[in-house]
Amino acid sequence: MTSALLEARGVGKRFGGVQALKDVSITIHQGEVYGLIGPNGAGKTTFFNVLTGLYPRDGGEVLFAGAPLNLASPHEVAKAGIARTFQNIRLFGNMTALENVMVGRHVRTHAGVFGAMLRLRSERAEEEAIRRRSEELLHYVGVADRANDLARHLSYGDQRRLEIARALATEPRLLALDEPAAGMNATETAALRVLIDGLRTDGLTVLLIEHDVKLVMGLCDRVAVLEYGEKIAEDVPAVVRADPKVIEAYIGTSAH
Amino acid sequence: MSFLKGRTGLIILGIALLILPFMLGMAGTAWVRIMNFAVLYVLLALGLNIVVGYAGLLDLGYIAFFAVGAYVYALLASPHFGLHLPFWIILPIGAFVACIAGMVLGAPTLRLRGDYLAIVTLGFGEIVRIFMNNLSNPINITNGPKGVNLIDPFHIGPINFAKTDTIAGLDVSGPIKYYYFLLLVLIGVIIINRRLQDSRIGRAWVAIREDEMAAKAAGINTRNIKLLAFAMGASFGGISGGMFAAIQGFVSPESFILNESIMVLAMVVLGGMGNIWGVVAGAIVLAFVPEILRYTVEPAQMALFGHTLIEPEVLRMLIFGSALVLTMRFRPAGFWPETRHKRELVEAAEK
Amino acid sequence: MDIFLQQIINGLTTGSVYAVVALGYTMVYGIIQLINFAHGEVVMIGAMVAFTVITSLAGGTLPAPVILLAGVLAAVPTCMVIGYTLERAAYRPLRHAPRLAPLITAIGMSIILQHLALLVWGRNPMAFPQIMENPVILVGGAVITGVQIGIILLSFTMMAALTWFVYRTRFGIAIRATAENVRVAELMGVNANRVIAATFVIGAGLGAVAGVMFGTYYGIVHYTMGFTLGLKAFSAAVLGGIGNIAGAMVGGILLGLVEALATGYIGDLTNLCRWPGLGTSSMLAERCVDGGNFVVFGSNYQDVFAFLMLILVLVFRPSGLLGERVSERA
Numbered sequence A: 001m002t003s004a005l006l007e008a009r010g011v012g013k014r015f016g017g018v019q020a021l022k023d024v025s026i027t028i029h030q031g032e033v034y035g036l037i038g039p040n041g042a043g044k045t046t047f048f049n050v051l052t053g054l055y056p057r058d059g060g061e062v063l064f065a066g067a068p069l070n071l072a073s074p075h076e077v078a079k080a081g082i083a084r085t086f087q088n089i090r091l092f093g094n095m096t097a098l099e100n101v102m103v104g105r106h107v108r109t110h111a112g113v114f115g116a117m118l119r120l121r122s123e124r125a126e127e128e129a130i131r132r133r134s135e136e137l138l139h140y141v142g143v144a145d146r147a148n149d150l151a152r153h154l155s156y157g158d159q160r161r162l163e164i165a166r167a168l169a170t171e172p173r174l175l176a177l178d179e180p181a182a183g184m185n186a187t188e189t190a191a192l193r194v195l196i197d198g199l200r201t202d203g204l205t206v207l208l209i210e211h212d213v214k215l216v217m218g219l220c221d222r223v224a225v226l227e228y229g230e231k232i233a234e235d236v237p238a239v240v241r242a243d244p245k246v247i248e249a250y251i252g253t254s255a256h
Numbered sequence B: 001m002s003f004l005k006g007r008t009g010l011i012i013l014g015i016a017l018l019i020l021p022f023m024l025g026m027a028g029t030a031w032v033r034i035m036n037f038a039v040l041y042v043l044l045a046l047g048l049n050i051v052v053g054y055a056g057l058l059d060l061g062y063i064a065f066f067a068v069g070a071y072v073y074a075l076l077a078s079p080h081f082g083l084h085l086p087f088w089i090i091l092p093i094g095a096f097v098a099c100i101a102g103m104v105l106g107a108p109t110l111r112l113r114g115d116y117l118a119i120v121t122l123g124f125g126e127i128v129r130i131f132m133n134n135l136s137n138p139i140n141i142t143n144g145p146k147g148v149n150l151i152d153p154f155h156i157g158p159i160n161f162a163k164t165d166t167i168a169g170l171d172v173s174g175p176i177k178y179y180y181f182l183l184l185v186l187i188g189v190i191i192i193n194r195r196l197q198d199s200r201i202g203r204a205w206v207a208i209r210e211d212e213m214a215a216k217a218a219g220i221n222t223r224n225i226k227l228l229a230f231a232m233g234a235s236f237g238g239i240s241g242g243m244f245a246a247i248q249g250f251v252s253p254e255s256f257i258l259n260e261s262i263m264v265l266a267m268v269v270l271g272g273m274g275n276i277w278g279v280v281a282g283a284i285v286l287a288f289v290p291e292i293l294r295y296t297v298e299p300a301q302m303a304l305f306g307h308t309l310i311e312p313e314v315l316r317m318l319i320f321g322s323a324l325v326l327t328m329r330f331r332p333a334g335f336w337p338e339t340r341h342k343r344e345l346v347e348a349a350e351k
Numbered sequence C: 001m002d003i004f005l006q007q008i009i010n011g012l013t014t015g016s017v018y019a020v021v022a023l024g025y026t027m028v029y030g031i032i033q034l035i036n037f038a039h040g041e042v043v044m045i046g047a048m049v050a051f052t053v054i055t056s057l058a059g060g061t062l063p064a065p066v067i068l069l070a071g072v073l074a075a076v077p078t079c080m081v082i083g084y085t086l087e088r089a090a091y092r093p094l095r096h097a098p099r100l101a102p103l104i105t106a107i108g109m110s111i112i113l114q115h116l117a118l119l120v121w122g123r124n125p126m127a128f129p130q131i132m133e134n135p136v137i138l139v140g141g142a143v144i145t146g147v148q149i150g151i152i153l154l155s156f157t158m159m160a161a162l163t164w165f166v167y168r169t170r171f172g173i174a175i176r177a178t179a180e181n182v183r184v185a186e187l188m189g190v191n192a193n194r195v196i197a198a199t200f201v202i203g204a205g206l207g208a209v210a211g212v213m214f215g216t217y218y219g220i221v222h223y224t225m226g227f228t229l230g231l232k233a234f235s236a237a238v239l240g241g242i243g244n245i246a247g248a249m250v251g252g253i254l255l256g257l258v259e260a261l262a263t264g265y266i267g268d269l270t271n272l273c274r275w276p277g278l279g280t281s282s283m284l285a286e287r288c289v290d291g292g293n294f295v296v297f298g299s300n301y302q303d304v305f306a307f308l309m310l311i312l313v314l315v316f317r318p319s320g321l322l323g324e325r326v327s328e329r330a
Helices: A044-051 A074-080 A097-108 A113-118 A121-141 A156-169 A186-201 A213-219 A237-242 A244-255 B007-027 B029-054 B063-076 B087-109 B114-134 B174-197 B200-210 B212-217 B222-248 B258-271 B276-305 B312-330 B340-350 C003-032 C039-057 C064-094 C100-121 C146-168 C170-180 C182-187 C192-218 C225-240 C245-269 C285-291 C299-316
Strands: A004-015 A018-029 A033-037 A059-064 A082-084 A174-178 A205-209 A222-227 A230-235 B165-167 B170-172 C136-139 C142-145
Touching: A004 A044, A004 A205, A018 A033, A018 A044, A018 A059, A018 A205, A018 A222, A018 A230, A033 A044, A033 A186, A033 A213, A044 A174, A044 A205, A074 A082, A074 A097, A074 B212, A082 A156, A097 A121, A097 A156, A097 B200, A113 A121, A113 B174, A113 B200, A121 A156, A121 B200, A156 A174, A156 A186, A186 A205, A186 A213, A213 A237, A222 A237, A222 A244, A230 A237, A230 A244, A237 A244, B007 B029, B007 B174, B029 B063, B029 B174, B029 B200, B029 B222, B029 B258, B029 B276, B063 B087, B063 B114, B063 B222, B063 B258, B087 B114, B087 B222, B087 C299, B114 B258, B114 C100, B114 C225, B114 C299, B174 B200, B174 B222, B174 B276, B200 B212, B200 B222, B212 B222, B258 B276, B258 B312, B258 C100, B276 B312, B312 C064, B312 C100, C003 C039, C003 C142, C003 C146, C003 C170, C003 C192, C003 C225, C003 C245, C039 C064, C039 C100, C039 C192, C039 C225, C064 C100, C064 C192, C100 C225, C136 C146, C142 C146, C146 C170, C146 C192, C146 C245, C170 C182, C170 C192, C182 C192, C225 C245, C225 C299, C245 C299
Parallel strands: A033 A205, A033 A222, A082 A174, A174 A205
Antiparallel strands: A004 A018, A004 A059, A222 A230, B165 B170, C136 C142
């Protein structure tokens, strides 16, 4: 449990005159659920986008499983083994739930144009495997009964789960969830918690960005707090919760 | 098209398609020829459908790839250079050259936003035409605006596609032979399209169309996959162009103007982007529009005004333009929209 | 005659026309990120309307400048109405549709306008009446005509006026605010619909004048003229940095100059007979004898340059010369 899966060292990001991230270093251990919290605008999502190759970073480096991570493009990051979801759910609305997950298998499969045109035995087998694995994943996250519905027709909570299934389909070693509980009601949040707990039990490492402090504190093994683009704390939830700087950051912002 | 699902339906459709040219032939060989051009348009529309319908990339110069294929055929099988290669060698060459042209055009532009691609392809269509018009000097490559004449017809063994043969008492004219050839190609292209649609690559295309950012995050190398769509579409255009050159026996830059690109686009949009049968239906309907207009609007105008106020050609373009605008406004998914979920349901039920 | 200077003058003239047309593309794009494909056709209709008015008044008792002014005064409102109609009928209903939809609509509107013009004005190119006296001035071995001076002056005046309007008036501030962020502008009390419609109308009005200038300069109008002109003006807008008003002006002028110089020199440059060594080689000797030529690319490739430039810009500097880096929103 103690080997580092992901190590970010001194990551910086600047938008024009705004220093959105300043020298952020975090270490995520193999098999843990790692929480990243902070007040609005603290740079959580920016960090997330840098980590998944959406934004180019301005400084620092990221090691993943001991090797430098190629952050040049999001698909390289996915290939390396980091899958993500989006804060404002981004599904392929006019594809079925099942097809959405099948797209996630893309990066781990190989069939090309000619294979698809000729439908050779190996391609048929691969296609069948893609379908089977995707159905399993739908089942795993609990939306198997909606497999043939268009993604945009799913309920909000189901869409969140479907997005997680699509991310899992890429066979990640690190699953990064960007505010997965945003907009969920209490029942949906509780179910999400069970799902993430299950992911940990199954040995997956999870990076969780969340607004819901209660969820993070209850779920995460370790938590880091960002404020104004800087890390102000990183430890187990109990210690972070008692950290005066963290209390200051949260009470400070709520007072404004 | 649920009636196509049953085996009886398929057999009926098959027989209808087999005897169609002889039925049309009774009304005049011209109608068989018109039907052939309609099938060519279907092929073009299916090619463009990969680009626009699946991958969501607006290509406004698609006819340029058709032109490339046509010129490749014309130059390799006519007295112009004295080359007379057989069609089964030239068609793949044409597809390959068109594919290269598509990649050369797509590589720098596909990483940019979609509207740049639209305008660049629009320009590309014009450039290809300008080159065909002018590459007669100082070395005569394309024969300029006069075009290339006396292009070889298809030959399969002793069968010459330009001549009429009598087979089992039936007169099989050249256009009828081309019809059967085109039908075979069409069936092949439809099968390929369906297979692509239900493949890893096809899903990646649609994913990019739906949300490019999410597609990237899901591990799709969007740039390569888009380029692939562009290259595939271009190859289909190239093959169709080669057959066009052989059937027509003559090519000139005049055949590859912007209006043709617009017509093919209208077929895809009106039929239903992304839906194979919709595109086929849209292409057939729109391919016959000029003929319908010729036989209705012109006589009607002559009867009413004594002369032609609006030429059918102008009316045709007005109809296509309006069709694009109105479809986007009122039926953005086309008249036969893509039904991915329904298809999935049917397949699930069959299991 | 000095070819270089002459081509600079010619390029400046066509470049001014491109710049004014490019403004129409860039303003609309800056606000709603739409390529208004139909803009070139609006310019064409401006030229056609002016053609009709000027032709019917020419030969009458009115002085030439008045007739020309009447042509412009007829063309500008006509185009403004078309620009407004385009926005209201074709683009506004699709503002929240997928990106592909308004692009397809735009190309559809372009086809409709082009063929309506074909119905009204016919298929053949028409001679634009040359009613103004066109004095010729000699400048250091090159010729500049009165019409050229007029076009350049008028273009620069319009560009200056537009800049003043956008940067110095209340409505101009509303335009810039909407371009920055439609939602926020609306919250600040800006009527975004009105602003968007206004950019179409202003762009169309400028386009109308550009159409008249084009007709006067080339002496010919045709229902397809909007296509090439539009494509070039759009290239100019991209060259300068689409969405950027100053960029459209710089891009237009630059494109005009490049096109003129390239057209002026390409014939000589690609004349293989003039290449040292090649002209006397056995392969070309027959063609090059007695001052013969072997021109690979002649001036008939004029329309290709704008397009090549567009591709080069897109490859090496997609944001254009003056544009900011446009990163896709996450």
